[in-house]
Amino acid sequence: MENMKVLLYLEGEKYLSKSGIGRAIKHQERALKLAGIDYTTDPEDDYDLVHINTYGLKSWQLMKKAQKAGKKVIMHGHSTEEDFRNSFIGSNQAAPLFKEYLCRFYQQADALITPTDYSKQLIQTYGVDTPIFVVSNGIDLSRYVPDKTKEETFRHYFSLSQKDPVVICAGLYFKRKGIEDFVKVAEKMPHVRFIWFGETNRWIIPADVNKIVSKNHPANVTFAGYIKGAVFEGAMSGADAFFFPSLEETEGIVVLEALASRQNVVLRDIPVYHGWIDDEAAELATTVDGFVAAIQRILDGRSFKKEAGYLVAQSKSIEKVSEQLADVYQKVMEL
Structure with a gap:
């Protein structure tokens, strides 16, 4: 574990800082500090594994670039078609497309992390067969x-x-x-x-x-x-x-x-x-x-x-989450 460096990535941080995803990445940073794992939030830095929290074009490009360089990619399953519905204007009409788009991301990653068994099961019903690990977002x-x-x-x-x-x-x-x-x-x-x-x-x-x-x-x-x-x-x-x-x-x-x-x-x-x-x-x-x-x-x-x-x-304390995250990173590095 000592040699591993993780890139935590959140595209559009400015827009997501007030959302659950924005909070989740802060929890991840805290968890990695507690676990003594070296990390960066700068995609230009060197790293061994990237933990991606978002689904934009830059996230897709980062995933492809990392995989090309032989690095492991974990996607965080914060989103599902079900929780995309009944949100923004037009979200219900766009939901099936969003699901298809999510599945492309989820299927390409080396592994997924979801916060609950429920979200893991939902993503599996989409036909995604990428390994999925359940780790709570945690609480300080x-x-x-x-x-x-x-x-x-x-x-x-x-x-x-x-x-x-x-x-x-x-x-x-x-x-x-x-x-x-x-x-x-x-x-x-x-x-x-x-x-x-x-x-x-x-x-x-x-x-x-x-x-x-x-x-x-x-x-x-x-x-x-x-x-x-x-x-x-x-x-x-x-x-x-x-x-x-x-x-x-x-x-x-x-x-x-x-x-x-x-x-x-x-x-x-x-x-x-x-x-x-x-x-x-x-x-x-x-x-x-x-x-x-x-x-x-x-x-x-x-x-x-x-x-x-x-x-x-x-x-679901952040201390417990830090141990679980460290364990998942180790397992993914060995995949």
């Missing part, structure tokens, strides 16, 4: 230790008193993220403040989603935009619940962040969580009324899942 537990000062910063930022019930979510402005149900649940709970962290360029999201964000939502909903640091970290532990009604994920880094914050978590019961998040660790529901009931249970002090949830986050 030390960053999400509940902190009273950060929690006060969060409440002050949104003018919330200590007694105001507040439910948060974090995600892009996509239908896939469950933004419609988020607003419907808030409508049924006017006594609770609902705050959505995250944003997407308004030009690329469908008109009906744009309308929800700009004016078509109840007064108790705030679309806060992209906020990081003390306000967001304070919200993660200081809110009453983290409600994530997403319809499709390959893992959900924000879910790990909420679990690491010892937060009450309400999720849509979808296949990606099967096998690692059960109803011991989070409130799971599938309908608006189910979400309302779950949130109310939490507000009434009748839900006791935080500790089990934290154990899930612990099992």
Whole structure:
């Protein structure tokens, strides 16, 4: 391992820095430091193995160039046709083409890494027979230790008193993220403040989603935009619940962040969580009324899942991920 040098590659970093993929590569950097593996993010540097996180033309050219030079290529399976749908304008029409395009990438690589068994199985159903390793995106537990000062910063930022019930979510402005149900649940709970962290360029999201964000939502909903640091970290532990009604994920880094914050978590019961998040660790529901009931249970002090949830986050700690990544790199070098 001492002699191995890895190139971590993220095309279009400027545009992806606020997304899950942008966060994932930061986790990879941290994991490699912990594992003591030499790495670079500059494709002009020398390296033995490239770990590609994106699917653009430059990524394709890099893969071909690396393989020509006899270097190993790992593609990160962050994306599937399923999680491409219900996102940007035209994404549903383009989804079959996107799948075909992804498969070309995935099939050409020496190996794939996906964050969950669910995403691995999906990619295999596409007919991709490249070796696939499951490694979580991981979570830096030390960053999400509940902190009273950060929690006060969060409440002050949104003018919330200590007694105001507040439910948060974090995600892009996509239908896939469950933004419609988020607003419907808030409508049924006017006594609770609902705050959505995250944003997407308004030009690329469908008109009906744009309308929800700009004016078509109840007064108790705030679309806060992209906020990081003390306000967001304070919200993660200081809110009453983290409600994530997403319809499709390959893992959900924000879910790990909420679990690491010892937060009450309400999720849509979808296949990606099967096998690692059960109803011991989070409130799971599938309908608006189910979400309302779950949130109310939490507000009434009748839900006791935080500790089990934290154990899930612990099992995906960045320290564990660093060992798994090192192991995968070693195996791929030997392929």
